[in-house]
Amino acid sequence: MQEHLLILASGSPRRKELLGSLGLTFDILVSDADESFTPGQPPVEIVQELAYRKASAVANTLSVGIVLGADTIVVCDEEILGKPTDVEDAKRMLKRLSGRSHTVYTGIALVEAGGTGRTLRDVRGTEVVMKPLTDAQIDAYVATGEPMDKAGAYGIQGKASQFITGIDGDYFTVVGLPVSLVADRLTEWGFDVLPKSDREGR
Numbered sequence: 001m002q003e004h005l006l007i008l009a010s011g012s013p014r015r016k017e018l019l020g021s022l023g024l025t026f027d028i029l030v031s032d033a034d035e036s037f038t039p040g041q042p043p044v045e046i047v048q049e050l051a052y053r054k055a056s057a058v059a060n061t062l063s064v065g066i067v068l069g070a071d072t073i074v075v076c077d078e079e080i081l082g083k084p085t086d087v088e089d090a091k092r093m094l095k096r097l098s099g100r101s102h103t104v105y106t107g108i109a110l111v112e113a114g115g116t117g118r119t120l121r122d123v124r125g126t127e128v129v130m131k132p133l134t135d136a137q138i139d140a141y142v143a144t145g146e147p148m149d150k151a152g153a154y155g156i157q158g159k160a161s162q163f164i165t166g167i168d169g170d171y172f173t174v175v176g177l178p179v180s181l182v183a184d185r186l187t188e189w190g191f192d193v194l195p196k197s198d199r200e201g202r
Contacts, residue, residue, distance in 0.1 A: 004190060005065035007113075009058040014157065015070055018177040022186070022193040031069065033057040035082075043080060047071045047107030048121040055111040055119075062113035066189060069109045072176045074152030076102040081152045090142045093153040099132035101166070104152070104174045108182055110189060120185055124178040126169030128156070133163060 006026040008019055019026060031054035037046045048071075055069030074081040076096055084090035105125045112118040133141075141160065147153035154160035156167075156174045172179045183193045 006186075006191065007058060007062070007065050007067045009054045009067050009069040012176055014155075014175050015177045018172060018175065018179050019068070019182070021179065022183055024186070024191060024193060026068075027065075029058045029061070029067075031055070031057045033069075035071070037080075043073060043075045043103070043105050044107070044123045044125070046080065047073055047105045048109065048123050049107070051107040052109035052111065052119065052121055055109040059111040059113040065113045066191075067111045067113060068182070068186075069111070070106060070177050072104065072106040072151045072173075074102055074104050076100060076152075083149055083151055084147060084153045087142055087148075090147045090153040091138055094133060094138045094141070094147070095135075097130045097152060097154070098138070099130065101127055101129045102152070103127055106173045106176060106178050108178065108185065110185060120189070122181055122185060124170055124173045124181050126167060126171070126173040128164060128168075128174060129166035130154075130163050131165045137163075 006024055008015060008026050008028050009031040011030040016028060033053040035050055050071035051069040055067040059067040081093050084093055103125050105123055107123040110120040141147065144159055146155050146158050156164055170178050170180065186193055
């Protein structure tokens with residue numbers, strides 16, 4: 001039995017779908033938290049901090065509930081690639097990733113509302129290899145609009161799936177929510193993440 005009200009602090013349809021796969025009931029409240037960060041910070045700290053800011057911003061508006069925040073960044077040769085600012089920035093990012101390996105980090109945070117001070121932060125990283133891309137491929141992909149709201153300017157679960165030649169780690173970390181990690185942490189916080197149909201057998 002789910003013991004708490006769970007809130008996802010994200011408007012991402014991908015995160016909504018992935019969290020829903022855990023069989024949990026949850027609400028969605030989109031965070032307006034500041035997503036800037038200090039240059040030079042380690043990526044693992046940045047994504048956890050941004051996830052925490054998102055969760056905290058929502059938790060501060062509530063009296064009860066557990067808020068889940070998440071943030072994803074792409075790192076290539078120590079350069080952090082967030083969401084592109086415009087079309088040219090998206091093309092720059094894709095040219096940077098073309099024919100290269102990079103790391104995708106997704107940080108998560110749980111914050112309990114009501115001023116209890118109970119929080120949790122965690123992170124997972126996954127290595128991804130992208131095949132060499134031509135300028136024409138990059139232009140055509142950017143023209144679809146898909147890269148504009150994605151860290152690193154690509155969505156592994158979308159049209160950019162054809163660009164990926166290798167992955168070492170958790171696929172769902174790249175999509176934007178490390179499901180296994182989230183399931184473990186929510187279980188620790190008292191949530192029952194096993195769908196009812198599986199508990200009762202088939």
